[in-house]
Amino acid sequence: MSDCTNLEMRDALPDVARGALGGASLVAVESHLATCASCRAELAIVRTAHAALSRTPSVDTARIVAAVARSSAVRRDATAAVAQARRRRASRFATPTRRAWLAAASVVAIVGAAILGSTMDREPGSGGLPPVVVQTDEPVRAAPDPLEPTDPTPPRSAPRVELVMGGGVSDLADADLESLLDVLDDVDAELDVEPAVLLPVLEGDV
Amino acid sequence: MSEPRRDGEPSDAALIARWRGGDERAATILVERHAPAVSRFVASMGERGELEEVVQDTFVRAFGSIDRFREASSLRTWLFSIARNLCRDRARADRRAPPVVPIDESHALTGEDPLSTAVATETEARLRAAIEGLTETQRAVFTLRVTEGLSYREIADVVETTEGAARVHYHNAVRMVKEYLDE
Incomplete structure (x- = not known):
């Protein structure tokens, strides 16, 4: 069927x-x-x-009610104990001296985190050494335009001084040291005249 | 089958509010109101020896997390959900086949004629065997629809599915029971 x-x-x-x-x-x-x-x-x-x-198995409802009551009592006690523990923990910092210590510790932690963060933001391998200026003979070249034919003849330009990280002043040759002093003189001069021009240079190099 | 509250008795929501306010008597009324249906459902899910323990755990858990009960469904539907999860957890833990619910000879369908009683008992035994062969979800859906008269919407809440899927589960269960009885 x-x-x-x-x-x-x-x-x-x-x-x-x-x-x-x-x-x-x-x-x-x-x-x-x-x-x-x-x-x-x-x-x-x-x-x-x-x-x-549909036949209903017999269950002892009084026993179930008693179990529910026991469980509720245990839960109430546990909740009260947790609340008491929280209150105790909160009261530890309730005195003005403890609050002051906590504030000081927070400030130290924030400053420490800021220093650590700025150190980690530096380029890998820089090792936190001071910047050093070196002179290179390689000309500055713009990035090649993929649509333009490549010019086999390299453009002529003046030698360039660039700021690099790493090494130390004692590692520099005399000529490099002189170049560094010249650049520092220029920087000092430009700082007096037009600080806004210098800012992009520093941001781009550091 | 349900145990509807008599006129003048407080609603489930009112009793829950009273119990939250510390009225222990409210818990007694709620347990007495819903324990029979929960025990029938647990029995139909295959629990025998530990039936009362499962029913008790159902109420303990329900009252323990009553703050999570949003009253979007009925309290009874929520109790069925908890009971079903407990039955499933136990079945998984025991890795046992759900046993057939024992036939209580004192509750024979027709107690007067011995032959009729025997036939009725045999028919019931075969039907129980057929129900035992259903999947856990089909068994829950079939029981809740036939015994407790839940709507497909309520059944869907209990077995965590859609109303349409609950309906499909029910008709698949009926078809499988028919096929078993026709063998």
Whole structure:
């Protein structure tokens, strides 16, 4: 026997079995059952299942209530203990002296973190050594435009001084040392005249 | 099957509020109101020897986390959800096959005619075996629909699925039970 395709009627069968359907809905289902053998068979199964599964196993509700009460009491005690511990912890910093120590420790921690952060922001390998100016003979070249044909002849330009990190003043040759002094003189002069021009140079190199 | 509250009895929500306020009697009323349905459901899920323990754990957990109960669903639906999770946890822990719910001879369908009683008992035994063959979800859906009369929406809340999927689970369960009984 194939299943009835009227799902609305089949969905109502458990309610019929439980005696929970009435009025026009019950009349409609009974009318359908009169002509549908599949639904009658299904209702018989549902009725048997309802009878078999509806028996209520005996449980001791007093014991359950007692267990709930015990558990609630334990939870209340635990909650109170946690609250008390939090209050104790909070009271440790309640005195003005302790609050002052805590504030001082916070300031030290923040300053330390800032110093550490600035050290780590430096280029790897710089090792925190002072900047040194060296002179190179290599000309400054713009990045090649991929759309322009490459010019095989390198452009001529003046030697350039650039600021690099690493090494020390004692490692410099005499000529380099003189170049460094010249650059420092120029920097001092420019600082007096136009500080705004110098800023991008420093930001780009450091 | 449900244990509807009698006229004049406070609602679940009112009792929960009273219990939160420290009224222990409210817990007693709630347990007495819902324990029968929860125990039927737990039994249909295959628990036997530890049935009362599961029912008790269900209520202990429910009252322990009552602050999380948002009343979007009914308290009973919420209790069924907790009971189902406990049954699943135990089944996983025990790695055991869900046993058939024991047949209580004192509750035979027709107690007068011995032959009818025998037939009814045999039919029930076969039906229980058929239900045992369902998946855990199908068994829960079938029980909640047939025994407790929950809507598909409520069943979906218990088994954590959609209303449409709950309906499909129910009709698949009915088909499988029919096929088993027709063998």
